[in-house]
Each structure stands twice: as structure tokens, then as C-alpha cells.
Amino acid sequence: MNSAVVLILAVAVAITQGAFCPGERKNGKRCLAKDKTYKCGVFLEDLVPRKPITWLGALPDALKKVKENDYQEILGEDITPDSFKNFICDPVAANARCYTTLTKFKSEPLDSCDKNLVNTKSGETVGDYLCGQVRRWLKNDEDFKANGKDNIKIPFYYSQCGEDWTPVTDGETGALYTDEELCCSPDGLFRRCDGSDYTKECPEKK
Numbered sequence: 001m002n003s004a005v006v007l008i009l010a011v012a013v014a015i016t017q018g019a020f021c022p023g024e025r026k027n028g029k030r031c032l033a034k035d036k037t038y039k040c041g042v043f044l045e046d047l048v049p050r051k052p053i054t055w056l057g058a059l060p061d062a063l064k065k066v067k068e069n070d071y072q073e074i075l076g077e078d079i080t081p082d083s084f085k086n087f088i089c090d091p092v093a094a095n096a097r098c099y100t101t102l103t104k105f106k107s108e109p110l111d112s113c114d115k116n117l118v119n120t121k122s123g124e125t126v127g128d129y130l131c132g133q134v135r136r137w138l139k140n141d142e143d144f145k146a147n148g149k150d151n152i153k154i155p156f157y158y159s160q161c162g163e164d165w166t167p168v169t170d171g172e173t174g175a176l177y178t179d180e181e182l183c184c185s186p187d188g189l190f191r192r193c194d195g196s197d198y199t200k201e202c203p204e205k206k
Contacts (some may be wrong), residue, residue, distance in 0.1 A: 030164065098157075134152065
């Protein structure tokens with residue numbers, strides 16, 4: 001899957017801190033996968049107190065927000081929303097499938113303008129979109145308003161057959177995160193954590 005994975009995922013960010021995920025009443029507690037299905041999720045780690053992970057979104061739920069002809073760009077070849085159904089409950093299989101689905105997004109730079117799970121319209125960089133969500137959560141935080149927030153980790157999780165969210169792992173280095181950590185200015189805009197140059201604007205859509 002190409003950079004198309006995160007930006008769909010954060011499309012439905014929960015901006016009320018009381019809910020674990022958007023649509024929790026409709027989708028069930030913590031938006032867990034139903035029986036005989038699995039989900040792949042993307043989160044922000046330790047963003048707010050007493051909340052180890054903050055929801056960005058999950059597949060296949062986020063595909064409801066995109067056109068069918070974008071599925072392959074987002075998911076990769078031969079993967080559709082139906083691929084997440086009729087699943088023989090197995091945490092090892094769920095971990096492996098989510099690892100495969102999310103691994104390209106893992107290595108995508110956060111200044112990418114490509115359409116993906118968190119930014120389906122590709123009108124801004126992935127980082128700017130994510131920092132906008134960070135600002136929504138931390139807009140009343142005095143430290144954030146003065147300094148922004150640096151080195152935010154973005155982990156990947158899976159849920160299968162009603163089980164709780166579990167970190168995706170690669171079997172060697174442990175939990176799977178994006179290669180690049182997220183750093184945000186007080187204005188809710190992306191900045192490179194190491195201070196290097198980055199893409200600040202995306203080309204206008206034709």
C-alpha cells in the first residue's frame with residue numbers, strides 16, 4: 001500500500017476526548033473489529049494524559065470516505081474492504097496482514113503530498129494534517145501553545161474478532177511505528193524534528 005494508508009485513517013479523528021473513536025456508539029466499544037473480521041489502526045502515542053493511544057483511524061472503516069477507484073492506491077493490489085471480512089480468527093494472521101497493509105505508510109515521509117489514509121484529498125501534507133489533529137487535542141495546553149509538540153510517535157495496532165487493539169509487531173524490533181516521528185508547531189503545522197528542510201505546500205489540484 002502506498003502513502004495512501006494514513007491519510008484515510010485519520011479522516012474521522014475523534015476530537016472529543018471522552019470518546020475513544022468517532023462513531024463509538026454506532027461501531028461499538030473502542031470501534032473494535034466484529035466477529036470474523038479484523039481492522040488495522042493508526043494512533044498517536046501518549047499525546048494526552050491518561051490516554052496511552054489517541055485514535056487517528058482504522059481500515060477498512062476509513063474506506064467509506066473514499067471512492068472505489070482509490071482503493072488500490074490506498075490498499076495495494078487485490079485488497080478491498082471485503083478482504084477484511086470472513087476472517088478466520090487468528091492474532092498472528094491479523095498482525096501479519098496489518099503489517100503488510102501499513103508497512104509502506106510506515107516509511108513514507110511526513111511531508112508527503114500523496115493521497116493516503118489520513119489525507120484522502122491530498123491537498124496538504126500528511127504532517128500538516130496530523131498536526132492539525134494534534135492541535136485540536138492540545139489547543140488548551142499552555143505548553144503546546146508556547147512550544148508546539150515534538151517527537152510524537154505514531155504506532156500501528158490491529159483488532160480481530162472483537163478483541164482489543166494490539167500493537168502490530170515485526171517479530172524482531174517489537175512494535176511497529178512510522179519511521180519518522182511527528183513534530184508540530186504551536187500553529188498546528190508540521191515541522192521536521194531534526195530541523196531539516198521539508199515540503200511546506202502541496203501542488204494545487206488540477
